[in-house]
Amino acid sequence: MHSYKDISLVSSNANYDKRQYTIDDDYIISAINLETPAYSTLRGTKVGDHADKVFKAYPANQAHITPEKISYTLGDMYLDFTLKANKVASINMGIPIPGEE
Numbered sequence: 001m002h003s004y005k006d007i008s009l010v011s012s013n014a015n016y017d018k019r020q021y022t023i024d025d026d027y028i029i030s031a032i033n034l035e036t037p038a039y040s041t042l043r044g045t046k047v048g049d050h051a052d053k054v055f056k057a058y059p060a061n062q063a064h065i066t067p068e069k070i071s072y073t074l075g076d077m078y079l080d081f082t083l084k085a086n087k088v089a090s091i092n093m094g095i096p097i098p099g100e101e
């Protein structure tokens with residue numbers, strides 16, 4: 001993991017076989033973790049927003065919802081909103097790394 005002031009990045013060679021790479025090819029950014037309102041998703045959701053704002057931007061009927069997390073998947077990508085007191089505490093997006101789900 002590479003941690004910076006407002007963002008954390010995970011690099012890996014996850015899914016190298018699906019990308020037609022070899023296991024020795026360059027790593028890619030496989031996950032991004034936001035824990036600050038300095039950045040938002042393409043649909044304008046950011047850390048500190050109420051869970052209701054997540055559902056206005058992303059359909060609730062397509063989410064896996066727990067009291068601590070709102071999760072979406074599309075193909076082999078995920079978008080997770082971690083909640084504290086019903087507000088977004090972090091936003092995580094990327095591709096699952098086998099063995100780390």
